[in-house]
Amino acid sequence: MTPKPEALYLDLMKKTLSFTLWPEPPIPLETFNYSRPPLKRYLVSLVSWILRHMNLELVHRRSITEDQRVEGRIWPGYADTMIGLKRLDNLQYCIEKVIEEGVEGDLIETGVWRGGACIFMRAVLAAYGIEDRKVFVADSFEGLPPPDPDKWPADRGDTHYRERFLAVSQTDVMNNFKKYGLLDEKVIFLKGYFADTLPAAPIEKLAILRLDGDMYGSTMEVLDNLYPKLSRGGFCIIDDYSLKGCKAAVDDYRSKHNIDTEMIRIDWTGVYWRKE
Incomplete structure (x- = not known):
């Protein structure tokens, strides 16, 4: 039985909002830079600034399981909700x-x-x-x-x-x-x-x-x-x-x-x- 249009739309919305349609990409290292010790924060900011002028970006690749994403156990880099x-x-x-x-x-x-x-x-x-x-x-x-x-x-x-x-x-x-x-x-x-x-x-x-x-x-x-x-x-x-x-x-x-x-x-x- 084909799902109704509203069910298809809402299913797609949930997967899009939670970004679970796609693999979690690497996130810019500066995203969580505020939680690092001052020296590391400074070094990350400095290196990121240098790389930006070379049209490059310093990123962090996280190991995230599908269950973590389904259950909202991470702070996502790209999703519009973390629930x-x-x-x-x-x-x-x-x-x-x-x-x-x-x-x-x-x-x-x-x-x-x-x-x-x-x-x-x-x-x-x-x-x-x-x-x-x-x-x-x-x-x-x-x-x-x-x-x-x-x-x-x-x-x-x-x-x-x-x-x-x-x-x-x-x-x-x-x-x-x-x-x-x-x-x-x-x-x-x-x-x-x-x-x-x-x-x-x-x-x-x-x-x-x-x-x-x-x-x-x-x-x-x-x-x-x-x-x-x-x-x-x-x-x-x-x-x-x-x-x-x-x-x-x-x-x-x-x-x-x-x-x-x-x-x-x-x-x-x-x-x-x-x-x-």
């Missing part, structure tokens, strides 16, 4: 379920990196001709915030803010939407740290709430502000449950609000549940 195919499959399932059952509300991801998961959200809506839902794209577009241990003690010592690889500008994310033909008035950008943008965000109801904030504080700020807006029957998806801070925030919020709905494992790090 892997299993979490993209889950996202598709959740969106199709709320469409099928008429669960009211928009879709949001909080912490979007290059925008791949949000692009896929918009792609699913487009594939099914859905015109009455928006996709909210919430991020600082400058990387993660430094930890605030006075407010969120569980974040003490967190170093995500140093990872400049995680900082992708709003312009770059918008351009990624454009290259897939999916940047339109249904896509709403919320630029800034969650504590500043989410309390007054123009969101009435949500059907899909997808969190990818890594830290305790970032996760708790999203849950505090947006979980009450998640419709009954909507899905709450946690990308980073394997991270200590994120897991603690999710567990604390669920305990405080007596949420005992079973969390379902997606892969090695992702979980989700359906609001009752």
Whole structure:
């Protein structure tokens, strides 16, 4: 039986966004240069600068397995999402379920990196001709915030803010939407740290709430502000449950609000549940 056009389109979108249609190419050595000791960082930058003037590039060839890419276990050099195919499959399932059952509300991801998961959200809506839902794209577009241990003690010592690889500008994310033909008035950008943008965000109801904030504080700020807006029957998806801070925030919020709905494992790090 030939798959329906929307199924073929969405399958191709997942493989394209995750770059799993192609072998992972070597990446410029400078991509992760910020995490090296100062002397190595200087030497890599110097050699790279010299080579650029010769129309050459210093690259690093990584040994990456297919399972690592499918499960989103790497920070990819070229993909527009790092969540892997299993979490993209889950996202598709959740969106199709709320469409099928008429669960009211928009879709949001909080912490979007290059925008791949949000692009896929918009792609699913487009594939099914859905015109009455928006996709909210919430991020600082400058990387993660430094930890605030006075407010969120569980974040003490967190170093995500140093990872400049995680900082992708709003312009770059918008351009990624454009290259897939999916940047339109249904896509709403919320630029800034969650504590500043989410309390007054123009969101009435949500059907899909997808969190990818890594830290305790970032996760708790999203849950505090947006979980009450998640419709009954909507899905709450946690990308980073394997991270200590994120897991603690999710567990604390669920305990405080007596949420005992079973969390379902997606892969090695992702979980989700359906609001009752």
